[in-house]
Amino acid sequence: MxxxxxxxxxxxxxxxxxxxxxxxxxxxxxxxxxxxxxxxxxxxxxxxxxxxxxxxxxxxxxxxxxxxxxxxxxxxxxxxxxxxxxxxxxxxxxxxxxxxxxxxxxxxxxxxxxxxxxxxxxxxxxxxxxxxxxxxxxxxxxxxxxxxxxxxxxxxNHRDARIAVLRMLLLGGRGGGGPDPARFGLHAGGRYHCLAADAADPAQIRSLEGALARRGGVVAPVAGRLAGLVPRLPSPAPATAALVVTTPAVGLDRAPAAYALCLTALRAAGGDAPAGIRRTGMHGVAGLAGETALAAQPMLAGFLSESLLGGLDPGDEFHHELASTALAYLDHGQRLDRTAEALHLHPNTVRYRLRRLQELTGLAERLTVLETVRWWWALRSWPPSSVH
CATH class of the missing domain: 1.10.490 (Globin-like)
Structure with a gap:
């Protein structure tokens, strides 16, 4: 067998x-x-x-x-x-x-x-x-x-040298020594727009790099972000799905502080911002002043969100709809028609959601300028990180 x-x-x-x-x-x-x-x-x-x-x-x-x-x-x-x-x-x-x-x-x-x-x-x-x-x-x-x-x-192609000079000028010398900035047209007495972009894909960065530097200056990746110092900004602004933040022209001695401000604005209005608030294209940092200033106080944002929106449940999807509707309402000048159009909702739906939010949180029908800032900041920061 x-x-x-x-x-x-x-x-x-x-x-x-x-x-x-x-x-x-x-x-x-x-x-x-x-x-x-x-x-x-x-x-x-x-x-x-x-x-x-x-x-x-x-x-x-x-x-x-x-x-x-x-x-x-x-x-x-x-x-x-x-x-x-x-x-x-x-x-x-x-x-x-x-x-x-x-x-x-x-x-x-x-x-x-x-x-x-x-x-x-x-x-x-x-x-x-x-x-x-x-x-x-x-x-x-x-x-x-x-x-x-x-x-x-x-x-x-000398790109490595451009990266080195920007690291030296924008990171305050933390990147080590680099070539003479004058070699790239950057002089101590000159004034230059600082810029930073949240582009991450190398091909996208290459495209933006050429578009932003076409009027002179130096544009190159710095520590994983596209950055630059340029004497004039491109006009028209390049079409891009990334967010590019720029500052008014500053001296080279102020470049590190200007670059740090650009990075804060990128976090506030770019990848770290809520989905409905993220920006794309080129924006001056002055136009992002509100988001940038508020982003610098994350603890206060959490306290404000907990204080004003404590009646909302982060685990309730409907409460998320109420918060996003109210945020859109404030973003559109407290106008029902504009809010409804932006959210693709009927005005009565917007009105109902705002009324429910008022019942849960005490949100007033009309807000002063400072009250609007507080509620907008609270809604933008909700739910606070402590609840995750």
Whole structure:
């Protein structure tokens, strides 16, 4: 009688390890954990990481888990793209390495925590972590090599020098020395418009860079954001889906403060702003004065939101509709018709929502200028971060 074939089954500990890798690969929150670790390691990075950064981290994690569970050469296409992209955005190599190390370390920490919780033996976890770390070392090498290759290309067209001079002038010398600003037409007695953009995609940055610099000055990525000092602003303004913030012309001695103001305005009216308030295109910082000034006081914004809107429940979707309708109402001069048109609602729907909000919070039918500021700020900041 023929013998049945021998089936080699994984040992229970191997089953547990495979299950752990599959769990990590399917965990959508893992990407957020790693992105936060990367951002914390790079203090010059924007407070809210760009979708491009999140996409890159997700792709790198997916490639790593795939390499862990199959034989053959790992895939490093996304790693190379990420490294070249950081060079194009003017991110210093030290910051790039800090971010990669932080992300790698966070993955190892999470894997250890999950492995212990799953009861995987220490020796099995050690072998798995060594494999994971070897992949991390190879990934880091690919990122850095692509970064350096891109930097060599930048040096050939003097873009690297433009990045260096802007880091020196806009970051108050924190970026290290750089070439003589006069080489790029920037002189101590001159006055220049400072600008910053929240563009994140390298191709979008290249396009904006040429458009903003066509009337002179220096425009280049600085620490992951497009920045510049130009004697004249382009007219007409370039069409773009990004937000570009500009200041009136200032002397080079005031450039660091002007740039810091641009960054605050970007956070207030760009990526960190509520969806209905985000701006695109070119805007003078004076036109964003309200949002910029209020963004500088996040704690006061939270206190005000809690005080005036304590009757609203952050977990109630209808209450979110009430708050967004009231915010639109204030943004449109407390006009029912304009608010209804902007929200694509019937005026009676707007009127009903405002009445319900008045019942829940005590919002008055008519507001003074200062009362309008307080309610607008509270609505724009609701729900306060403390409730999350």
């Amino acid at each position: 023929p013998q049945p074939p021998v089936v080699h089954r994984p040992q229970p500990r191997e089953d547990a390890l495979t299950a752990l890798v599959q769990e990590l690969a399917a965990d959508t929150h893992l990407v957020d954990e790693v992105v936060r670790a990367v951002g914390a390691a790079f203090p010059e990075a924007p407070r809210r990481p760009s979708p491009e950064i999140r996409h890159a981290v997700a792709a790198l994690l997916a490639a790593g888990f795939a390499a862990f569970t199959r034989e053959g050469e790992p895939e490093f296409t996304e790693a190379c793209r990420f490294g070249a992209g950081r060079a194009a955005l003017g991110v210093p190599v030290a910051a790039l390495l800090s971010g990669v190390h932080a992300g790698r370390g966070r993955i190892l920490e999470i894997a250890i925590e999950r492995g212990r919780a799953a009861g995987i033996p220490a020796e099995v976890m050690m072998q798995a972590l060594l494999r994971l770390d070897r992949y991390g070392i190879l990934l880091e090498r690919q990122v850095v090599e692509a970064y350096r290759a891109a930097r060599r290309d930048l040096r050939r």
